[in-house]
Amino acid sequence: MENTTPDALPERIRMRTAAFSVHIFTALGAGIALLAMLEAVREHWANMFGWLGVALIIDGIDGPLARRLDVVRRAPNWSGEVLDLVVDFVTYVFVPAYAITASGMLLPLAAPLLGIGIVVSSALYFADRRMKADDNHFRGFPALWNAAAFYLFLLHLSPVISTLIVALLIALTxxxxxxxxxLRVVRLRWLTLWLLAAWAVLGMYTLANDFEVGAPITFGLCAIAAYIIGSDTVIRRMKALKS
Incomplete structure (x- = not known):
């Protein structure tokens, strides 16, 4: 309970200001999304992903900051959860959806339809109260269209294959x-964090070289993605076989 004595007033104001600043920091992600969109419109794809990477950093920092400063109690008039979802939607979904549909990597007739499919399915996913399991795993493809777009640019697949992949990911949502x-799954967290750090290094190298990287970098990035997507399924099946 906060101290209500007059001498404590400046401290209460300072703490509440600090708490609200976390909301501002989270909302900054929406501004970063605008910068990414401007780069996407210019077809500066590596720059676009660079800004989306900045948004990822903000998204990774604001949660621990909010818990440390007790934002829920000290700035209760603003919902950090809603704000986070709004910013996540534009950075994880909307800007990448534009990149996927406008970059020419999909079949021309399918591109706008799949773009609509991306944003509609993701909007439904974000509103789904079952989007996370009890152990903090995501249920289904978790609308990580920024990552999906990154890999489509990295792999330089044919329009037919890229179109099929996007359609499949929409269905897998x-x-x-x-x-x-x-960040939130406890099991093998040490391994996950090391792989996440490796992915960040490889990703920055890839963007610095405008996606023109060799097979070892591509393989490393794809292997880490396979671990993120498939590790839970593999572990569950191994446990089922042992039992």
Whole structure:
């Protein structure tokens, strides 16, 4: 309970200001999304992903900051959860959806329809109260379209294959399988964090070289993605076989 004596007033104001600043920091992600969109419109794709990477950093920092400063209690008039979802939607979904549909990597007739499919399915996913399992795994493909777009640019696949992959990911949004949350899943967290750090280094190298990287870098990035997507399924099946 906060101290209500007059001498404590400046401290209360300072703490509440600090708490509200976390909301501002989270909302800054929406401004970063605008910068990413401007780069996407210019077809500066590596720069776009660079700004989306900045948004990822903000998204990774604001939660621990909010808990440390007790934002829920000290700035209760603003919902950090709603704010986070709004910013996540534009950075994880909307800007990447534009990149996927406008970059020419999909079949021309399918591109706008799949773009609509991305944003509609993701909006439904974000509103789904079952989007996370009890162990903090995501249910289905977790609308990580920024990552999906990154890999489509990295792999330089044919329009037919890219179109099929995007359609499959839209369908998998509501599929009954679990995807690892890199920061919140406790199991093998040490390994996940090391792989996440390796992915960040490889990703920055890839963007610095405008996606023109060799097979070892591509393989490393794909292997880490396979771990994030498939590790829970593999572990569950191994446990089932042992039992």
């Amino acid at each position: 509501f599929a009954p399988f679990h995807v690892l949350h890199p």
